[in-house]
Amino acid sequence: MFSWFRSSRRKKLLAEPFPAPWLEVLQQNVGHFALLPTELQQRMRDATRILVAERTFVGASGLMVTDEMKVTVAAQAALLILGGHDYYFDRMSEIYLYPRRVKAALTTYQHRLHSGLGFVDEDAINLGEAWHDRRVRLSWPDVLRGGRDPHDGINLVLHEFAHHLDGLDGDMGGLPPQETRAKQDRWEQVIDQEYDRHLADLEAGRETLLDPYGAENEAEFFAVATECFYEQGRELRQEHPELYAILRDFYHVEPAEWHARSA
Numbered sequence: 001m002f003s004w005f006r007s008s009r010r011k012k013l014l015a016e017p018f019p020a021p022w023l024e025v026l027q028q029n030v031g032h033f034a035l036l037p038t039e040l041q042q043r044m045r046d047a048t049r050i051l052v053a054e055r056t057f058v059g060a061s062g063l064m065v066t067d068e069m070k071v072t073v074a075a076q077a078a079l080l081i082l083g084g085h086d087y088y089f090d091r092m093s094e095i096y097l098y099p100r101r102v103k104a105a106l107t108t109y110q111h112r113l114h115s116g117l118g119f120v121d122e123d124a125i126n127l128g129e130a131w132h133d134r135r136v137r138l139s140w141p142d143v144l145r146g147g148r149d150p151h152d153g154i155n156l157v158l159h160e161f162a163h164h165l166d167g168l169d170g171d172m173g174g175l176p177p178q179e180t181r182a183k184q185d186r187w188e189q190v191i192d193q194e195y196d197r198h199l200a201d202l203e204a205g206r207e208t209l210l211d212p213y214g215a216e217n218e219a220e221f222f223a224v225a226t227e228c229f230y231e232q233g234r235e236l237r238q239e240h241p242e243l244y245a246i247l248r249d250f251y252h253v254e255p256a257e258w259h260a261r262s263a
């Protein structure tokens with residue numbers, strides 16, 4: 001689509017008042033909303049409207065997609081673009097939503113979430129994640145659980161949408177596209193060093209702030225670091241200041257301050 005057309009359509013959309021039932025969804029299902037400073041709440045509402053209008057949501061395995069579901073997914077995805085990025089996941093194709101207990105289509109990460117609930121399917125685990133697939137598959141109960149608790153470091157939408165950003169340069173390896181060469185060099189240096197530290201901590205049996213699942217590879221490490229950044233920003237800034245700094249410079253937001261405000 002021509003960008004002038006798209007931007008005039010977005011302007012028109014944002015000129016309308018934000019739907020009252022959607023605001024209720026943000027308040028009930030998206031724990032981050034209450035933590036954000038006023039201007040970022042506004043930005044979250046705007047980005048949510050654009051994402052709901054422009055992205056395609058598909059109910060799978062009999063799930064009927066409702067506005068509540070779209071808004072809950074979109075607002076969590078919006079966290080990743082709050083810092084003023086003009087990218088509304090335009091290169092993502094469909095967002096598939098699954099009801100509980102549909103296993104075959106979920107990623108390894110989602111299986112890990114499910115395993116705590118007692119349904120793991122060994123064959124499906126071995127399918128691994130579809131790195132180059134532009135579709136995103138989410139289980140609605142996990143979307144909701146992740147959205148309602150903004151402090152536990154576990155957020156499925158942040159995780160899967162971070163993978164999408166990581167893959168924008170055609171390679172999903174824990175290095176999302178960077179604005180400058182210097183930033184890229186810095187990113188690579190810090191991610192390598194922090195990933196090694198994570199492996200060493202796990203090997204030594206030390207408790208880690210970052211989810212142990214990040215040890216899978218650097219792509220998973222980036223996705224779990226993103227979850228931690230948005231949900232446990234203060235702890236991340238304290239325990240992994242360099243990792244926090246590259247994520248802050250990438251997402252252009254300061255979640256450690258949001259959590260400090262609420263403490």
Ligand SMILES: [Zn+2]
Nearest residue numbers: 109163220223
């Ligand atoms: Zn993952």
